[in-house]
Amino acid sequence: MPVEYFFPTPIYHSFIKNDVIHSQIDYLIENLQKDELSSPWFDNVKTTFRFNTTNNISNRIPLLEKEVKNHCTLYLNEVLSRSQQDYELNILESWLNISNRNNFQHYHSHTSDISVVFYHQTNEKDGDIIFSNPSLASRLNKLTMQIDTIRYMPQKGKIIIFPSFLEHAVNMNETDHPRVSIAFNVGINNIQNI
Ligand SMILES: [Fe+2]
Numbered sequence: 001m002p003v004e005y006f007f008p009t010p011i012y013h014s015f016i017k018n019d020v021i022h023s024q025i026d027y028l029i030e031n032l033q034k035d036e037l038s039s040p041w042f043d044n045v046k047t048t049f050r051f052n053t054t055n056n057i058s059n060r061i062p063l064l065e066k067e068v069k070n071h072c073t074l075y076l077n078e079v080l081s082r083s084q085q086d087y088e089l090n091i092l093e094s095w096l097n098i099s100n101r102n103n104f105q106h107y108h109s110h111t112s113d114i115s116v117v118f119y120h121q122t123n124e125k126d127g128d129i130i131f132s133n134p135s136l137a138s139r140l141n142k143l144t145m146q147i148d149t150i151r152y153m154p155q156k157g158k159i160i161i162f163p164s165f166l167e168h169a170v171n172m173n174e175t176d177h178p179r180v181s182i183a184f185n186v187g188i189n190n191i192q193n194i
Contacts, residue, residue: 009134012075012161013152016067016118022156024061025120029096029180037098045103045170049095049183058094058182065091068116068159072186075114075161080191088189099127099179105170107132112185115164121180122154126173129154131166154179 037046048057058065069089077085092112099105104127117129128151138144151171152160162168164185173179 007135009131009163009166010075010079011131011150011166012071012078012159014071014074014159015155015157016064016071016159017157018063018067021061021064021067022120024063025096025180025182028057028060029098032096041105041108043103043105045105046098046100047095049097055093055095056091057096058091058184061182064118064182065094068118068184068186071159072114072116072161076188084192087191090187090189091184092187093185095183097179097181097183099170099173099181101173101176103127104172107167107169109167110164110185112164113188114161114186115166116184116186117160118182118184119154119156119158119179120182121178122156123175123177123179124153124155126175126177126179127154127171128152129160129168129170131162131168134166154181 032048036048038050039046040049040051041047049055058068068091072089076087076089130149130151132149133139133147139148152158
């Protein structure tokens, strides 16, 4: 069929099934200092993220870092052409988010190459992540306007990887269950130009 789709937006989702990682995150949360959690964004999610500093919470969970890099490699193997697949991956930043009842996140994007979210704790009803179509023109065009946003339900162990420019928001948590996720910004170095 002579129709090709150009300018796609690759979003990856899979699972990291490793109870040791979840135990290590529980231990990390139990041992967080009080001043390590705050709400620096214009919403009310509690996070270890801070402006003007290096956020590297995943240093304390090396097993998770290793899994995240493995999944980023799988994602990039799919997205990049073979000639581009000689690169280095660097976790530039990582931070932990805790979303309680009535917490949400406004639409925002990240500044790295690819971004990752990993769900540690969720009841699957405590806030979907929503990605918006990055092309305003495409959203308004009669052929392509059907795909305005796409959403993913949080699930324990789920990992989602997406281009960092892609705007996303998180629905309000309307339950009494705190959702816990860890986010990563990842850089790709020395990618081969084609
Ligand atoms: Fe985000």
